[in-house]
Amino acid sequence: MAKKEVRKMQILTIALDEFVVKGFYGTSTREIATKAQISSGLLFHYFENKESLYHALVEMGVGKMSVDIVVASKNPKFYFEKMLEMIWSELENNSFFAKMFILIDVAQHTKGIPEKTEELLKSQNMFDDCIKLIECGQKFGQFRDGDAHALCVAFLGAIQGIAQEKVRINTTPLPDKVWIMDIIQKKEQ
DSSP states (O other): HHHHHHHHHHHOOOOOOOOHHHHHHHHHHHHHHHTTTOOHHHHHHHOHHHHHHHHHHHHHHHHHHHHHHHHHHHHHHHHHHHHHHHHHHHHOOOHHHHHHHHHHHTTOTTTTOOOHHHHHHTOOOHHHHHHHHHHHHHTTOBSSSSSSHHHHHHHHHHHHHHHHHHSSEEEEEEEEHHHHHHBOOOOOO
């Protein structure tokens, strides 16, 4: 990785920490630059302003969490199992990923964020995709009966809570993925 890309990633990592702790409005580019041990001018060489820095982070998060709904709907249970494997691996080995979960969740509920960031979040709504996949899995008999929206809330809420606890206390053990799948999975009779 080139020196410029390493520096850019360093800035993004520090900015992610700041946005997770202080939110969009509480975070300043001056604090990010200070923690990155660079001048504000150099920070602005990489990112035009706080809004572009925030957008870059959200774009990374949305890209990592996007769903190919057509492929996933062929076997929703398999998709969710593989998704959990990937998420668990990242939560165990990559604190940046866990923090990204928190950033994306907060960004979806923050008013007044940059318009292009808001549009990006609306265009890649993992929650809506999850509901559609649960409905599909219910039709296949893979997932329990019930309100797909409520099942999605329980499933994604559990993952969100686990990611938050992993950020708060890095040594937190991850629960068995089967427990999380049991939230949505149809019980064998």
